[in-house]
Structure formats: structure tokens, C-alpha cells
Amino acid sequence: MLTEFVIPLLRISSYFFIGYVIVYTTFLFISVIFSFLELTRKYKMKGFGIQLKHAFYYPVSIVVAAYNEEVTILSTINSLVKLDYRLYEVVVVDDGSKDATAAKMIETYQLKKVSKPVQIKVNTQKVFEIYEGQVENVKVTLVRKENGGKGDALNAGINVASFPYFVTIDADSMLQKDALEKAMQPVLRDETTIAVGGLIRISQTARFKDGKAISYELPWNPVISMQAVEYERSFLASRVFMNQFNNNLIISGAFGLFKKSAVIAVGGYNPKTLGEDMDLVMRMIMHFTKNKSPFRIEYEPSAVCWSQAPHQFSDLRKQRKRWYLGLFQSLKEYRLMGSGFKRGFRFLWSYYYYFFFELLAPFIELVGIFTILLSLYLDLLFVPYVVWLFLLYLLFNFTVTLTSFVLRIYIQDSKDRMQNIWRAIVMILLETFFYRYALSYIRVTAFIGYRRNKHSWGKITRTEQTIEEEK
Amino acid sequence: MVAHLLWGYIIVSAGVILYVAGFAISLEFQTRRKEDNRDRIKQMIQEDRVPPKLHQTFQLVCFDEALKDLQTEGELSPHYLPRVEGTFTSLVDRYKGKTTEERAYFAQVVTRYTGSFSKRELYQSLLTFLEKPNMYVTENVLQALYLHGDVTLIQIAYQKLSDARRFHHPKLIADGLSTVSSDQEELAQKMWKDATSYQPSIQLGIVSFIARASSSFQETFLQFLQSEEGSLDMRLEMMRYFRKYPYEPAYPYLMELLNPDNGLAAEYRIVAASVLSAYPKPSTIAALKQAMKDREWYVRVNASQTLNDLNVPVEELTSIVTGDDRYASEMAAYRLMERSAEPNVN
Numbered sequence: 135m136l137t138e139f140v141i142p143l144l145r146i147s148s149y150f151f152i153g154y155v156i157v158y159t160t161f162l163f164i165s166v167i168f169s170f171l172e173l174t175r176k177y178k179m180k181g182f183g184i185q186l187k188h189a190f191y192y193p194v195s196i197v198v199a200a201y202n203e204e205v206t207i208l209s210t211i212n213s214l215v216k217l218d219y220r221l222y223e224v225v226v227v228d229d230g231s232k233d234a235t236a237a238k239m240i241e242t243y244q245l246k247k248v249s250k251p252v253q254i255k256v257n258t259q260k261v262f263e264i265y266e267g268q269v270e271n272v273k274v275t276l277v278r279k280e281n282g283g284k285g286d287a288l289n290a291g292i293n294v295a296s297f298p299y300f301v302t303i304d305a306d307s308m309l310q311k312d313a314l315e316k317a318m319q320p321v322l323r324d325e326t327t328i329a330v331g332g333l334i335r336i337s338q339t340a341r342f343k344d345g346k347a348i349s350y351e352l353p354w355n356p357v358i359s360m361q362a363v364e365y366e367r368s369f370l371a372s373r374v375f376m377n378q379f380n381n382n383l384i385i386s387g388a389f390g391l392f393k394k395s396a397v398i399a400v401g402g403y404n405p406k407t408l409g410e411d412m413d414l415v416m417r418m419i420m421h422f423t424k425n426k427s428p429f430r431i432e433y434e435p436s437a438v439c440w441s442q443a444p445h446q447f448s449d450l451r452k453q454r455k456r457w458y459l460g461l462f463q464s465l466k467e468y469r470l471m472g473s474g475f476k477r478g479f480r481f482l483w484s485y486y487y488y489f490f491f492e493l494l495a496p497f498i499e500l501v502g503i504f505t506i507l508l509s510l511y512l513d514l515l516f517v518p519y520v521v522w523l524f525l526l527y528l529l530f531n532f533t534v535t536l537t538s539f540v541l542r543i544y545i546q547d548s549k550d551r552m553q554n555i556w557r558a559i560v561m562i563l564l565e566t567f568f569y570r571y572a573l574s575y576i577r578v579t580a581f582i583g584y585r586r587n588k589h590s591w592g593k594i595t596r597t598e599q600t601i602e603e604e605k
Numbered sequence: 606m607v608a609h610l611l612w613g614y615i616i617v618s619a620g621v622i623l624y625v626a627g628f629a630i631s632l633e634f635q636t637r638r639k640e641d642n643r644d645r646i647k648q649m650i651q652e653d654r655v656p657p658k659l660h661q662t663f664q665l666v667c668f669d670e671a672l673k674d675l676q677t678e679g680e681l682s683p684h685y686l687p688r689v690e691g692t693f694t695s696l697v698d699r700y701k702g703k704t705t706e707e708r709a710y711f712a713q714v715v716t717r718y719t720g721s722f723s724k725r726e727l728y729q730s731l732l733t734f735l736e737k738p739n740m741y742v743t744e745n746v747l748q749a750l751y752l753h754g755d756v757t758l759i760q761i762a763y764q765k766l767s768d769a770r771r772f773h774h775p776k777l778i779a780d781g782l783s784t785v786s787s788d789q790e791e792l793a794q795k796m797w798k799d800a801t802s803y804q805p806s807i808q809l810g811i812v813s814f815i816a817r818a819s820s821s822f823q824e825t826f827l828q829f830l831q832s833e834e835g836s837l838d839m840r841l842e843m844m845r846y847f848r849k850y851p852y853e854p855a856y857p858y859l860m861e862l863l864n865p866d867n868g869l870a871a872e873y874r875i876v877a878a879s880v881l882s883a884y885p886k887p888s889t890i891a892a893l894k895q896a897m898k899d900r901e902w903y904v905r906v907n908a909s910q911t912l913n914d915l916n917v918p919v920e921e922l923t924s925i926v927t928g929d930d931r932y933a934s935e936m937a938a939y940r941l942m943e944r945s946a947e948p949n950v951n
Contacts, residue, residue, distance in 0.1 A: 156610060163617060174628070179706045179741070249942060251935045253902040322774050323740045325806070526611055526618075533618045537625050 144509055151502040155523075158491050159530055165375030166367075166534050172374055173435065173541050191318045193221040194391070195300040196309075197291030199284050200226055203305035204233040206442070208242055210305055215272040216344070219314040223273040226305075227291045230259075230281030235305075239276050243267045256289040256402030258282060264294065284387070285403035285410035292394060292402055301391045302411075306442040308337060309389065311346055316437035317391040326428040328396040328418060331385035332437035333369050336362045340440060347440065352557040357450055359561045360569045361443045366538035369435070372487075377433040381484040383419070385431065387411035389439030396422075396429075407467070409460015416468040419481055451576050458493075458577045465489055496577035524566075531562050639667055646671040651680065655689050660699040662707045669714050686721030693722065697730040705739045712745035719752040728753045735765045743773055744781075751781045756795050759785070767804040775838075778810020779817070789818035797825065805836040812842045816849060823852035831858065837872060844876045851883040859884070863892050871901040878907035882914045890917055897925055897933035909936045913944060 196214055200207055207226070214224050228236045239245060245265035252261070259282035266275050279290050288302055301317065303309060313332060321327045338358050340347040352359045376382045385392075387410060397403075400417045407413045415431060422429040444450040465472075471485040490498075509515035539555055646656045646667050658664045675681040693715060700711040712734060715722060731746050743766065750759050759782075766773055785792055793815045800811045815822055826843040829835060835843075844862070847855045861867060862877040878896050881889050893915075896908035912922065922944075925937035 156614075159614065163614075163621070167621065170625070175704075175706065179709075249939060251932075251939055322777070325772055325774070522611060526614055529615065529618045533621050536622060 140508070140512065141514065144505060144512075144514060147501060147505045148509075151498070151505060152523075154490075154498055155527075158495075159527075161487070161491070162372070162530075162534060165372050166537050168378065169372075169374035170537055170541060172378060176436070191220065191315065192299050192321065193223075193297040194219065194314055194318070195291070195295030195297045195394075196222060196224045196314075197288055197295060197300050197302050198224065198226045198305050199229060199287035199291065199302070200231065200235050200305035201229045201281070201284070201287070202231045202233045202235065204231075204235045204238055206306040207235050208238060210303075210308060211239070211243070211269065211274065213308040213342075214303075215270040215274070216311065217309060217314055218311045221297075222314060223275065223296060224269075225275045225277065225291045225294050225300075227277045227279065227287040227294075229279060229283070229287035229290075236276060236278050239274075240265055243269050243274055245274065245276055252293050255293050255398045258286050258290040258293065258405075261290055261293075283405045283410075285407065285413075286405035288410070289402040289405070292397060295394065298394055299391060300394050300397075301389065302387060303439060304388045304441055306337075307388055308342065308440045310438040310440070311344065313389070313437045313439060314391075316434055317389075320430070320432035320434055321391070321393075324430055324432075327430045327432050328393045328422070329385050329415060330391040330432045330434050330437070331373065331382060332389040332391070332433075332439050333435045334365060334386050334388045334439050334441050336365060336443045337440035338443060338445060342440070350554065352554045352561065354557070355445055356561065356564055356569075357447055358443055358445050359557065360565050361450070363535055363558055363561045363565060364569075365443075366542065367534050373433045374435060376484055379480075380430055380432075381481055382431045382433055383416060383481065383484050383488060384412045385415050388441040389437070391437075407460060407463045408456045409464050412460060412464040413467065416464050416471065420468060420471065423481075447572075454573060454576045455580045458580045461488065461493055462580075465493055496574035499571075499574050500578060528562070528566050531566055532559065535562050639663070639670075642667040643671050643674070647675060650675060650685060653682070653685065653688075655692055659692060660696055662703070662710065665696075665711070665714065669717070672718070683721075686718050687723070690722045690724055690727060694724070694727045694730055697727070697733065701733050701736075705737075705742055708734050708737075709739070709741040709745050712742060712749055716745060716749040716752055719749055723753075725753075725755060725758070728755060728758055732758065732762055732765065735762060735769075740773070743771065744777055747773075747777075747781050748784075751785045754786050756785070756787065756792060760795070760799055763803050763807050764799070767802065767807060770804055772804075772806050773810075775806050775810035775813055778807055779813035782811070782814040783817060790821065793819040793822070797822070801834070805839065808835065809839045809842060812839050812846075816842065816846050820850045822846065823850055823855065827852065827855045827858065830855075837870065841872055841876050844873070844880050848880040848883045856884055856886075860888070860892055863896055865896075865899055865901075865904075871904065874899060874901060875903045875907055878904050878911055882911040885915050890915065890921070894921070894925060897936060898930045902932075905932060905936050909940045913940050919944070 198207075198210065198214075203210075211224060211226065226239065228239075245267040248264050248266050250264060250266075252264070259280040261277055261279045263278045264275060265278075266273065268274070273296075275294055277290050277294050279287065282290075291302075292300060299318070299321070301309075301314065317330050317332055320330050335347075336358060338355075339350055339352055339362050341349045341351075352362055373382060373384075390411065392414075396418060397414065400414070400421045402414075403410045404413045404417070418429070419431070444453050465485070465488060468485075471481055472489060506515065506520060535558055536555070539558055642664070646664075649656050650671055656664060656668050659668060672681065672686075696711070700708055703711075712731060715727065715731065728750055731749055734742050734746050747759070747762060750762055782792065782796065783789075796811045797815060800808050803811070823846075826846050830840055830843055844859070847859060859877050859880055862869065862873045863881065865874060867873075874896065878893065878899075881893065890912065893908045893912050896904050897912075899905055899908070919941065922937045922941050926934050926941065928934055
């Protein structure tokens with residue numbers, strides 16, 4: 135009798151699962167092909183030497199939120215002051231670090247304490263001190279404040295920033311030399327652009343000199359390499375695709391350019407969320423849509439930021455948990471985006487993409503695994519069919535990843551070696567059999583301890599960047 | 606049905622892999638093919654022949670690279686490019702129907718060899734590219750027109766963009782006009798003549814250009830400001846003109862703009878507080894000291910900076926520090942600190 139109930143349920147579950155996989159893979163296929171065509175078009179432009187070269191761009195403030203970043207802060211700033219951009223400043227916000235982040239900066243760059251009045255455009259925790267100095271003709275400001283989380287630190291940076299546009303980067307990240315110039319191009323193209331996201335790549339896979347990656351190698355550390363493969367896919371596929379329809383919901387917190395007045399108009403970053411980057415962009419979308427102000431949120435894949443990825447699984451776990459909870463918070467907070475919002479709200483489908491294929495994905499996978507196991511137990515499983523499905527998934531993964539690699543080698547002029555492609559293939563196998571399920575497990579268990587830690591930065595182990603000195 | 610669907614995905618995956626691999630291989634061959642073709646075309650140029658099939662973009666790219674190489678090597682005959690100008694004019698129609706990138710590239714090539722190209726016909730025909738404009742196409746066409754120097758064509762281009770309501774960045778407009786080789790004062794006058802019929806971004810670009818190129822627009826801009834026409838950005842740019850070129854009749858108007866009770870947008874006060882640095886008078890100082898108490902932050906910042914720039918005696922700033930307005934006091938204290946940190950110059 136139980137089987138009379140269970141079998142139809144299993145059948146429904148199977149059909150649902152298959153339908154889900156088909157819709158998701160169809161979307162990814164379309165987005166990869168679309169992105170491939172779009173990036174080959176940009177490659178052609180580059181081949182023709184067509185780019186907007188202009189001597190003057192809008193001045194930009196680079197805001198770096200830092201918490202216990204003594205290991206990487208100096209190399210980050212040393213790279214930031216060497217960018218190819220005519221006018222910019224660097225604002226580092228020390229969010230109540232317990233290490234020597236501030237002390238190292240003050241000593242190394244001879245920063246002087248100033249009593250400059252600061253307009254509080256967005257509220258933050260208390261600011262204790264402000265230091266200023268010049269490093270290689272770039273104004274560097276250090277803000278020391280009471281701990282309030284990353285969003286709060288970025289808000290303090292916005293208050294202190296002098297220029298009409300600001301860029302956020304993580305304290306362990308490095309911008310490629312031309313990143314600001316490239317990130318500013320969408321703004322020059324269209325004045326309604328209020329935010330631009332850049333391409334995030336993993337710094338542990340590259341060696342640097344003069345602000346440029348001079349070689350790229352997938353390390354054998356599977357934690358890093360699997361993330362590298364994952365980043366290639368998600369940035370070069372779905373972000374580029376969504377950009378064509380002005381439908382990006384996320385600008386990565388690791389590197390994003392924003393029009394300051396637009397961010398201030400929505401009250402700055404929300405310090406109470408774990409996904410402050412997605413939250414800000416979604417809030418801006420809601421605000422500008424409600425007020426019927428034209429706006430664009432762009433993605434510029436030629437604006438590259440190299441960011442440190444967690445190299446230990448325990449750190450990866452913390453990071454992904456925080457991202458997932460941030461996603462949940464944002465989708466919950468801005469659920470109006472998924473409802474009958476006024477006059478055909480154009481972000482509807484990207485909202486549901488994140489809802490079904492990012493937020494619910496780990497639970498749906500869990501259901502799928504449970505369905506398979508139960509079917510196996512009840513001897514209802516057609517094993518060859520499952521094996522085919524798995525192989526198809528592997529083939530699909532391989533297709534998408536190979537496309538992403540080729541895009542990078544040929545279109546972004548990366549000096550890759552063939553061995554990286556072979557390593558990527560190995561990582562795809564590892565990802566298919568292990569990494570994916572590990573991430574799903576992290577997400578499914580993310581809500582454990584949620585209430586206790588929902589405002590925490592999360593401590594992640596940092597390492598020094600590999601930077602070659604000029605000879 | 607599911608099996609068919611799965612087979613479909615397998616075929617699509619295989620197709621994508623083959624396409625990507627084919628693309629990678631074709632890129633490798635294309636590089637070699639390009640080099641060989643470029644060398645062949647260099648030979649043709651040196652023999653004073655025009656390469657065939659320039660309507661094909663690949664061929665045009667190779668031709669362009671061959672010309673650049675020969676120019677660098679000093680081996681390009683000065684008579685060659687004027688001879689091929691007619692060919693380029695006839696190519697405009699072919700490239701008009703091509704992709705955005707190809708049109709932008711063609712315009713870029715014409716720009717590169719302007720100087721050797723001089724006939725109006727070629728540049729006039731480039732205007733047709735603006736019928737389906739994109740920023741790169743627009744900028745490259747405008748660059749070609751700026752270098753060619755025919756002001757009428759530039760005006761037609763601006764009108765076309767305005768009629769289509771195409772945004773083109775004011776900085777690009779201003780910088781582009783600065784590269785036109787004709788007399789800048791005369792150019793400023795011609796550009797201003799029709800400026801009000803253009804769309805706001807172009808108007809602003811023209812005003813920015815005028816601010817760089819001409820000191821004789823004081824009366825014109827004052828009359829325009831008093832007419833209350835034009836976009837806010839354009840009007841603010843005109844106000845800034847009076848800092849670079851002080852004009853006594855504009856002074857009462859600027860002082861009125863600094864008045865917080867004039868009912869105008871705060872931006873006027875912000876800019877006025879900065880522009881008045883060019884009018885060092887006791888009445889200016891009094892107004893700026895009052896502006897230090899303005900409710901708008903940037904008015905206070907600019908007013909305090911201007912007081913510093915006017916070298917107002919320390920006692921006057923100190924009186925603000927000890928005054929009853931906390932925000933003015935804070936700002937004045939900061940400026941005093943700045944001043945005390947400056948080295949003494951005797």
C-alpha cells in the first residue's frame with residue numbers, strides 16, 4: 135500500500151527533477167552560446183583597435199573595506215596606486231580590526247591624521263580617526279572606525295570619498311592596471327549607467343608584474359582550482375548573457391563601480407545583511423524602477439579584478455555559507471521583484487533564475503538524490519538512464535568550461551598553457567563527483583547558526599600575493 | 606520523449622565543442638593568413654597599386670596594417686593615399702550596411718589617414734553612418750570630421766544625433782572640438798550659433814569647449830543665464846565660465862545665485878560659492894562667510910575653500926570658528942588647520 139503511494143510520488147518527483155535539469159541546462163547553454171558570440175564580437179572590436187580611448191574619465195574613489203587584513207593590505211594598496219587612470223583616490227576603511235592593518239598602513243605610507251569634516255551621507259558606526267597621505271601621487275585615506283561589518287565600512291568609505299564614482303574592492307584583491315578605465319567605459323557609453331560589475335578571477339592562479347598577470351596556472355590545490363573553474367563559468371556565461379538584457383542582479387562585492395549619488399539615494403549599503411552587494415543592487419533596481427528613472431547595470435568583462443579565493447575547505451565553507459545566506463536575505467527582502475510589479479517588471483525572470491536555480495537548487499538536488507536512492511531501494515531505478523543523465527551532465531559541464539577557457543585564452547589574451555586545459559578537465563571531474571555536492575551540503579546546512587552569525591564578516595585565512603618585482 | 610531530449614542535448618553539446626574548437630583553430634590560421642596578406646598588400650602599395658576587395662573587412666584590416674607599417678618605415682609615397690581616396694568614398698556605401706564594429710573600424714581608418722584624405726565628399730558620405738549610430742561609430746565618425754575640419758559637416762552630424770536623441774558624452778564633444786584645426790574662436794562662434802537646437806549632452810559639450818577656446822562669450826552667457834533657458838548642467842558650466850573669465854556685470858547675478866532664499870536648486874549656490882573666488886571684494890567675503898552657514902554641505906565646502914583662496918585674514922576665519930553655527934565652525938577650523946600646515950613662502 136505504501137508503494138501505491140510512493141511510486142506515483144517518485145514518478146512526479148522524477149519528472150520534476152528532469153524538467154528542472156532541462157530548464158537549467160537550457161538556460162546555461164543559451165547563455166554560454168550568447169556570451170561566446172558577444173565576447174567574440176568584442177574580440178573583433180579589439181582586433182580592429184576599436185576602443186574608446188579618452189584622456190579624461192570621471193574621477194573615481196576606490197573604497198577598500200578591511201577587517202584584519204594585515205597580511206595583504208600593503209600589497210593591495212601598492213597595486214592600487216599604480217593603476218593606469220588619470221585621477222583617482224584610495225580610501226581604506228579599517229572596520230575595527232584587531233590586528234595591525236591600520237598601523238602597517240600608517241607606518242609604511244607615513245599617513246598623517248587629519249580633522250577634516252565629513253558629511254554623513256549614509257549612517258555608519260562611529261568613525262574614530264582619519265589619516266591621509268600621498269602614495270605615488272595618489273591620495274590615500276585611512277578611516278578607522280568602530281566595527282560594523284563590511285556594508286557599514288563601505289558606507290563610511292562613501293562618506294569620505296571625494297569623487298562622483300566609487301569602486302569597491304576587497305582588501306585582498308588586486309585590480310588589473312587598466313581595470314578602472316575599462317570599468318568606466320560603460321559609463322561613458324551611456325550616462326544612465328549607475329553600476330558596473332567587473333570580472334573576478336582568482337589571484338592564486340596567476341603571477342603578477344606591474345599590475346598585470348604575466349602567467350596563469352591552475353594549481354593542483356583542488357579547492358582553489360575548482361573555484362577557478364566555477365568562476366570562469368559563472369562570470370563568462372550568465373553575467374555576460376544577463377548583461378545583454380540589462381538584467382544583472384548582482385555586482386560582485388569584490389569589484390564593482392557605482393555612481394555615488396545613486397547609492398546614496400537608496401541609503402547606501404545595508405549593514406544588516408550578509409549579501410550587501412546583491413542587496414544594494416536589488417535596492418537600486420527597485421528604487422529606480424519605482425521612480426521611473428532610466429538606469430543601466432552593466433557588466434564589463436574586460437575590467438578584471440584578481441581576488442583571493444579560500445584555499446582551505448573550512449574557509450570556503452564559511453564564504454559560501456555567507457554568500458548563500460546573503461542570497462536568501464536579498465531574495466526575501468526584495469520579493470516584490472518576483473511578483474506582479476508594476477508594468478511588466480523586467481527583472482522578473484532574473485529574480486526567478488536566482489530563486490529557483492541558486493536558492494532552491496541545493497534542496498532540489500537533495501530531493502533528486504533522495505528520489506534516486508529511494509527508487510534504487512524499491513528496485514524502480516533504471517540504472518542506465520541515471521548513468522546517461524550523469525554522463526550528460528558531465529558532458530555539459532565540460533562543454534561550458536571548455537568554452538569559458540577558450541574565451542579567455544583567445545578573447546582576453548591570457549597566456550595560458552595547454553596543461554591548464556587538462557587540469558581544468560580533471561577539476562571538472564572532481565567538481566562533478568565531489569565539489570558540487572559539497573557546495574550543496576554547505577548551502578543546505580547554511581541556516582544552522584544563522585541567527586547567531588548573520589552579521590559576521592567571517593574570518594578567512596589570507597596569504598601573500600605572488601608579485602614579481604621590477605628588475 | 607526524455608530520451609530524445611537527452612540525445613538532443615548530447616548533439617548540442619558536441620556541436621558547441623566542435624564550434625569552439627573550430628573557432629580556436631580558425632583564429633590560429635587567421636593570424637598567419639593576416640600576416641601573409643599584409644605582406645602581399647605592402648608589395649602592391651609600393652608598386653602604386655590599389656589592393657582589390659577592400660569591401661571585405663579582413664582585406665581592409667590588412668591594408669590598414671600595411672599602410673601603418675610603411676608609414677613607420679618611411680616608405681609610403683605621399684601621393685598614394687590621395688589616389689585611393691576615391692576608392693574609400695565608394696566603399697562608404699558598402700560599409701554602411703555592415704556591423705557596428707565594421708562601420709566603426711572603417712570610420713577609424715578614414716580618421717587615421719585624414720590629412721592625406723581631403724575631399725569633402727568622403728566625409729560627407731560618412732554622415733550616413735550616423736543613421737544607425739552606436740557610440741563607437743559616432744565617435745569615430747566625429748573624429749574624422751573634426752580632423753577634416755569642415756565645420757558645416759560637424760554641425761550636420763550634431764543635428765543628426767540630436768534629431769535621433771542620441772546621447773554622446775559632453776567630454777567627448779568638448780575634446781573633439783578642441784582638435785579641430787580651424788581658428789578656435791571662430792569655431793566657438795559657429796558652434797554656439799545652433800547650439801540651442803542640439804540635444805543637452807551636445808549643448809553641454811559645446812559650452813565646455815567654448816570655455817576652453819574663447820574669452821568673448823561673457824555677455825552671451827550672462828544673457829543666456831538670465832533668460833533661464835537650457836539644462837541645469839549647461840547653466841552651471843556657463844557659471845564656471847565666469848570664474849575663468851571674470852565679468853563685472855555678472856557679479857550681481859552670481860551673488861544672487863548664492864542667496865539661499867532665491868528658490869533655485871542648491872547646485873547654483875554650490876557653483877556660485879566657487880566661482881566668486883574670481884571676484885575678490887569685501888561684499889564677496891561677507892556673502893561667503895554667510896554661505897558657510899548654508900544648509901547644503903557642498904556650499905559650505907566651496908565657500909570655505911574660496912575664503913581660503915582669497916587669503917581672507919585668519920581673524921575672519923577664527924570668528925566663524927567661534928561662531929554659533931557648529932557646521933560652519935567645523936569647516937572653518939579645518940581650513941585654518943590647512944592654512945597652518947602650508948609652508949610659509951616669503
